[in-house]
Amino acid sequence: MAFPKKKLQGLVAATITPMTEDGEINFSVIGQYVDYLVKEQGVKNIFVNGTTGEGLSLSVSERRQVAEEWVTKGKDKLDQVIIHVGALSLKESQELAQHAAEIGADGIAVIAPFFLKPWTKDILINFLKEVAAAAPALPFYYYHIPALTGVKIRAEELLDGILDKIPTFQGLKFSDTDLLDFGQCVDQNRQQQFAFLFGVDEQLLSALVMGATGAVGSFVSRDLSTLLSN
Numbered sequence: 001m002a003f004p005k006k007k008l009q010g011l012v013a014a015t016i017t018p019m020t021e022d023g024e025i026n027f028s029v030i031g032q033y034v035d036y037l038v039k040e041q042g043v044k045n046i047f048v049n050g051t052t053g054e055g056l057s058l059s060v061s062e063r064r065q066v067a068e069e070w071v072t073k074g075k076d077k078l079d080q081v082i083i084h085v086g087a088l089s090l091k092e093s094q095e096l097a098q099h100a101a102e103i104g105a106d107g108i109a110v111i112a113p114f115f116l117k118p119w120t121k122d123i124l125i126n127f128l129k130e131v132a133a134a135a136p137a138l139p140f141y142y143y144h145i146p147a148l149t150g151v152k153i154r155a156e157e158l159l160d161g162i163l164d165k166i167p168t169f170q171g172l173k174f175s176d177t178d179l180l181d182f183g184q185c186v187d188q189n190r191q192q193q194f195a196f197l198f199g200v201d202e203q204l205l206s207a208l209v210m211g212a213t214g215a216v217g218s219f220v221s222r223d224l225s226t227l228l229s230n
């Protein structure tokens with residue numbers, strides 16, 4: 001996929017990972033899932049292996065297979081497939097990023113490492129930079145979700161000068177209720193054309209007022225999709 005490409009905007013569905021009753025991934029329904037999103041809900045962008053998809057509870061091998069299946073089944077139907085490749089291990093994260101590029105995904109997203117946590121912006125940026133560098137042709141999104149990672153570095157602080165460190169940076173997936181931080185991210189980066197994707201469904205309307213360019217959510221519907229495409 002060539003970079004830069006079309007900006008990611010509007011409604012992005014955070015997909016669940018379908019499982020069988022015995023705890024295996026149910027690959028057989030992913031094709032139907034794509035059709036359901038596109039035809040029934042009017043959604044053509046997806047976010048795979050994120051929180052809703054329980055990516056961090058899957059093995060690396062499972063994450064690779066899930067990503068591949070969504071890209072394959074979404075071909076010529078979906079506009080963009082973004083793969084969450086965050087992991088505690090930098091090497092695993094890089095492997096997943098590289099894999100996302102190889103299978104033709106449209107972008108990657110990464111959360112902050114959440115066990116031994118980065119305690120400064122520079123440490124976090126250095127981690128993200130190393131992952132982004134493993135897929136230099138893919139748009140990169142930072143997935144800010146402090147309630148789950150415990151990494152409280154404000155997104156606004158992180159974005160300051162980010163393109164100097166991560167040239168493929170394309171936007172922010174902001175899953176936090178701190179609307180002041182979100183508003184400052186939007187306000188202070190107006191020149192950059194970043195995607196500002198809001199991730200707390202309950203506060204989406206407020207975030208749209210503040211300049212969100214789209215949303216990544218577990219709740220999707222045709223009405224929401226229409227609202228966000230206007």
Ligand SMILES: CC(=O)N[C@@H]([C@@H](O)[C@H](O)[C@H](O)CO)[C@@H](O)CC(=O)C(=O)O
Binds near residue numbers: 051200
């Ligand atoms: C923590 C979480 O799962 N957040 C959801 C929301 O859609 C969330 O389910 C919703 O706001 C309900 O609380 C999305 O932001 C999920 C998401 O983007 C993801 O799966 O990565």
